[in-house]
Amino acid sequence: MSCISLDSSGPAQTLSAIPARSWDLINPASSFNPYSLNSMGDTSLKVILCAYEAPQLSQTNFQPQFPITTLSGRENKVFDSSIFVDTYSSNQANGLIQVSSSEGFITDYSHSSTSSSSIRLGEWEIPCSASSVISIGIQDQDFANLMMSQLNTFVSSQALRITNDMGFASNPVIFCAQMNRIHQSATFVLNFERTPCSPSSMYEGMAVKSLVSVTSLTDLEPGRICPVDNSDIQEGALVLAHNNSSRPSITEAKTKAVNFALGAVQYLQRSLAQMGLAEMDIPFEEQVQVINTMAKFQSDNRINQALTRAFSVSPERPLTFTTSKAINAIFHNFHLQSLGDKIFSSGSRYMPELKVLGDTKNGTVNYFCGINNNVASVLEAQAKIHESLDGRFAIKPHHVHDDSLVHGVSLVACAKLGIDRTVADYLFPVFAPHGLMIAEKILTKSNLYMPASVDKQVEQLSAAAREIILENNPNLKQICVTFSNGAAVLKETLQRMPQAYRDTVIAIPVGPTIIIDKTLAAEVYTIIGDKDGLSLLCNGGLRSVMKKAEDSYVRVIPQKEMIFGGHYFIQEQYQKQIKTVIAKEILPKYEIH
Amino acid sequence: MDSIPGYKLIRAFSNRINVDTGLILSAYGINNALQKGSHVVNGTADFYVSYKLVKTRKDSVSLEEARTLLVNIAESLHKEINSNQEIRPYLDFFPFPTDHIVVSLYFVDENQVGLGSGISDVYFSKGKIEYERYEIEKYTGPNSAMGKHYVVHEESYEDALKKVKEQGVIAYY
Numbered sequence: 092m093s094c095i096s097l098d099s100s101g102p103a104q105t106l107s108a109i110p111a112r113s114w115d116l117i118n119p120a121s122s123f124n125p126y127s128l129n130s131m132g133d134t135s136l137k138v139i140l141c142a143y144e145a146p147q148l149s150q151t152n153f154q155p156q157f158p159i160t161t162l163s164g165r166e167n168k169v170f171d172s173s174i175f176v177d178t179y180s181s182n183q184a185n186g187l188i189q190v191s192s193s194e195g196f197i198t199d200y201s202h203s204s205t206s207s208s209s210i211r212l213g214e215w216e217i218p219c220s221a222s223s224v225i226s227i228g229i230q231d232q233d234f235a236n237l238m239m240s241q242l243n244t245f246v247s248s249q250a251l252r253i254t255n256d257m258g259f260a261s262n263p264v265i266f267c268a269q270m271n272r273i274h275q276s277a278t279f280v281l282n283f284e285r286t287p288c289s290p291s292s293m294y295e296g297m298a299v300k301s302l303v304s305v306t307s308l309t310d311l312e313p314g315r316i317c318p319v320d321n322s323d324i325q326e327g328a329l330v331l332a333h334n335n336s337s338r339p340s341i342t343e344a345k346t347k348a349v350n351f352a353l354g355a356v357q358y359l360q361r362s363l364a365q366m367g368l369a370e371m372d373i374p375f376e377e378q379v380q381v382i383n384t385m386a387k388f389q390s391d392n393r394i395n396q397a398l399t400r401a402f403s404v405s406p407e408r409p410l411t412f413t414t415s416k417a418i419n420a421i422f423h424n425f426h427l428q429s430l431g432d433k434i435f436s437s438g439s440r441y442m443p444e445l446k447v448l449g450d451t452k453n454g455t456v457n458y459f460c461g462i463n464n465n466v467a468s469v470l471e472a473q474a475k476i477h478e479s480l481d482g483r484f485a486i487k488p489h490h491v492h493d494d495s496l497v498h499g500v501s502l503v504a505c506a507k508l509g510i511d512r513t514v515a516d517y518l519f520p521v522f523a524p525h526g527l528m529i530a531e532k533i534l535t536k537s538n539l540y541m542p543a544s545v546d547k548q549v550e551q552l553s554a555a556a557r558e559i560i561l562e563n564n565p566n567l568k569q570i571c572v573t574f575s576n577g578a579a580v581l582k583e584t585l586q587r588m589p590q591a592y593r594d595t596v597i598a599i600p601v602g603p604t605i606i607i608d609k610t611l612a613a614e615v616y617t618i619i620g621d622k623d624g625l626s627l628l629c630n631g632g633l634r635s636v637m638k639k640a641e642d643s644y645v646r647v648i649p650q651k652e653m654i655f656g657g658h659y660f661i662q663e664q665y666q667k668q669i670k671t672v673i674a675k676e677i678l679p680k681y682e683i684h
Numbered sequence: 685m686d687s688i689p690g691y692k693l694i695r696a697f698s699n700r701i702n703v704d705t706g707l708i709l710s711a712y713g714i715n716n717a718l719q720k721g722s723h724v725v726n727g728t729a730d731f732y733v734s735y736k737l738v739k740t741r742k743d744s745v746s747l748e749e750a751r752t753l754l755v756n757i758a759e760s761l762h763k764e765i766n767s768n769q770e771i772r773p774y775l776d777f778f779p780f781p782t783d784h785i786v787v788s789l790y791f792v793d794e795n796q797v798g799l800g801s802g803i804s805d806v807y808f809s810k811g812k813i814e815y816e817r818y819e820i821e822k823y824t825g826p827n828s829a830m831g832k833h834y835v836v837h838e839e840s841y842e843d844a845l846k847k848v849k850e851q852g853v854i855a856y857y
Contacts, residue, residue: 478824481832614720618711634688646713646732647691663796663827668711671734671788674833675807675814676716 445469448477449485454570454683456484456673457552461575461602461660462492462499472660476572479666480673484570484683489548491580497523497531499576503604503629506579512545548584556592559684568597568613569684570677572669574660575626578603585611597681599672601665602658604629606636613681616672618665622650622657646672689774690714690728697764698733701757701857707735707789717786717809727774733761734788741793744802747815747837748851750789754806754813755848758787758841760857782841783811795827805833811841 445466447455458476460469473488480486492499498519505515555569573581578600585593585607596612602623609615619626619636630636637645648664650657677683691712698709711734715724722729735757739745765771765780772778789806791799797820798804804818815838820831848854 475828478828478830482830483832609720616716633691637688646711646716648711649695649709664710667736667790668734671711671807675788675809 445473445488445490447485447487448473449482451485454484455487455555456480456683457487457489457569457571459489459491459548459571459573459577459581461573461577461604462502463494463496464490464492465494466490468494472574475661475666476669479670481670484673489551489577489580491545491548491577495528495531497527503576503579506576506583506605507629512580512583545580545583545587548580549587552584552596553588553592555684556588556595559595560591562684564682566681567595567684568677568681569595570597570599570673571612572599572601573603574601575658576604578607579605582607582611595684597677599669601660601669602626606630614677616646616676618646618648618668618672620648620650620657620662620664623648625658688714689771690731693764693768693771694731694733697761698735701760704857705737705753705757707737707753707757710734710736710790711788717784725776727776728771729776730784730786731761731765732786732788733757734790737789737791738796739791739793739799741795741797741800743791743793743799745791745799745804747803750791750803750806750815751813751839751844752848752851752853754787754789754808755841755844756853756855756857757789758782758785758808759845759854761785761787763856786810797823797827797829798831798833800829800831803836808841812838813841813844814838 456476458469458473460472464472469488469490473486477484477486492502501519501523502512502515505518506512510518552569552571559567559569571581578598581598581600582605585596585598588596593611594613597614597616598607598612599616599618600607601618602620603617603626606617607615617636619630619633621627621633627633627636633647646668648668650664673683691714694712694714695709698707698712701707702709711732713732714727715729716732717730718724737745737753759782762780762782762785765775765785766778777784785808787806787808791802791804793799798818800818800820802817803815805814805816807814807816814835816833817836818831818833820829822831823829845854
């Protein structure tokens with residue numbers, strides 16, 4: 092279990108009560124922290140990040156020892172606490188994060204039972220072994236660096252690993268920490284990102300982030316858990332929106348870390364003031380109408396619902412700043428800046444989420460598409476593999492590449508250079524020749540560059556892995572078929588997953604641009620065409636493939652076509668081999684999840 | 685790729701039998717049956733070959749025909765492996781046993797769709813042979829169909845070899 096606490100109500104008690112194997116990220120009493128309690132007094136901010144090792148979760152009668160104030164029990168909502176941490180755990184957290192402000196804004200916590208794989212958090216039941224995502228928006232560079240450094244200290248002290256450390260380059264800073272912890276192997280994966288918006292558009296980023304935060308808090312998918320009361324956050328944000336002057340004065344420390352909700356509201360207010368709409372009183376019915384109208388035009392239901400909920404207030408207290416222009420501005424910013432994937436460290440929906448084809452009763456085969464794939468191509472491949480497997484298994488497509496060839500090639504190159512996908516997606520718009528991108532857009536009508544969240548894949552495969560582990564059937568596996576650079580995405584996904592999760596995965600890379608080491612999964616069956624020029628080129632030829640794959644599981648497909656002709660997924664030889672591998676080599680040994 | 689001894693042998697063998705049998709190599713590999721964690725000793729622990737035989741849609745392959753073809757291919761490959769001097773230093777076992785050879789055959793029509801009558805697939809691995817039929821529900825296009833494969837017969841390689849020998853149809857390519 093882990094927690095982040097922003098609490099000034101008793102740090103010493105909190106720290107002293109943490110069991111021996113727990114850890115503190117920022118110890119106000121010992122670390123040099125300009126924003127610590129010691130230097131700031133009672134109203135200052137302190138951040139305590141602590142975690143209990145997994146074995147402790149399985150102890151009976153485990154009770155938290157630190158003071159807890161229930162969110163629902165508090166009377167004063169505090170949103171000026173300088174830092175806003177939103178926590179959303181997918182259905183897996185055995186680590187969880189708690190947030191509190193100086194007034195005791197802390198979530199209720201108790202451990203439900205031992206063997207169980209769940210933790211009781213307020214009214215939510217959180218299944219154990221999991222991934223918690225901490226998103227913290229910090230306005231100040233120094234403060235961000237401080238946080239970063241202390242996170243680093245913690246991570247190294249726990250012999251955990253950090254992936255994808257981009258560091259902090261400029262304001263504003265948003266970093267997302269994703270924590271994957273499973274039963275006995277604590278893995279802490281940090282995923283640092285910063286908003287792509289410039290400092291001048293800081294509040295835009297914050298506004299979007301805030302909305303996304305609200306979205307994540309309100310539109311929880313089944314099994315998704317949020318330890319913070321949604322309505323409180325929304326209401327608190329709205330209260331601030333309404334009455335900015337009611338904010339109590341905040342300390343210098345607090346000014347350095349502006350909470351997302353506040354940032355969003357400030358941005359809204361500023362934007363509306365510029366439009367001369369700040370004081371306009373819009374009737375409640377009209378607000379609803381505007382929101383409903385907008386909902387019809389927007390495909391992203393998460394944002395719609397977030398907006399709807401964020402702006403839905405009682406008729407007795409209509410908002411003054413809700414206008415169609417304001418909502419439009421939010422949508423515009425969200426889509427224009429492509430912030431969806433940048434700020435979601437988990438569960439991004441920016442790349443279209445495609446439906447599963449077939450009956451999942453007999454199991455599901457995951458398919459990771461290659462580069463230069465639009466939705467139609469992915470669906471075609473999905474149908475083909477479904478047919479090749481006699482319709483026996485459901486096929487879940489993972490649309491992990493867009494249909495931009497320029498973008499795709501750059502991703503392949505980055506993967507070969509060992510640059511992970513998130514970073515590659517950041518680098519692309521910076522280094523790609525814009526003329527080439529525009530030419531491609533004009534000539535091919537391809538979609539504009541769309542990033543994809545590897546974390547989403549991690550989350551999805553991890554969710555399946557947890558279900559498999561809970562089944563306690565070592566022969567139950569999840570199958571991932573990849574084509575081309577889909578192998579690179581799967582490889583990166585596997586690298587971010589704990590070993591126990593990897594062991595639930597059977598990979599079938601077809602025409603891969605990168606070889607998935609067999610240690611990264613329970614089994615790896617590589618299928619490659621001997622005239623699949625692109626795949627061979629990326630891997631340095633067939634001999635190199637053999638060497639990289641350590642003599643294992645490489646099936647060579649004789650081909651007549653050269654280069655591009657040999658590199659397409661739906662060809663019969665590849666399909667036949669996939670079917671043979673699954674039917675004759677996997678099924679006799681394993682069951683498919 | 686022919687610099688990999690196992691691949692070279694398979695391709696040479698496949699080219700040769702293609703003349704007599706019409707079988708087209710569709711996939712091959714070495715060390716495909718290695719258990720996780722185990723390693724090759726000299727470089728080649730097993731061989732895997734998959735062939736397709738193109739027929740017409742109205743053709744049918746009987747179980748006896750499929751058995752004979754598979755046994756003949758497996759025996760020929762077995763003989764080739766053990767008689768080839770070039771591959772010998774790379775073999776993990778000598779003489780190389782047949783249960784380290786995997787042979788897969790499938791029969792397709794002129795549009796590369798599996799045959800809907802008779803045997804469509806034969807799979808030999810670890811001393812066991814499986815014969816499959818392909819029950820086609822419908823042809824979904826010129827090159828595609830929806831249907832189900834299911835095993836109609838299983839037997840040990842020894843039994844199959846014995847039957848083929850008894851019938852006097854054993855042949856080495």
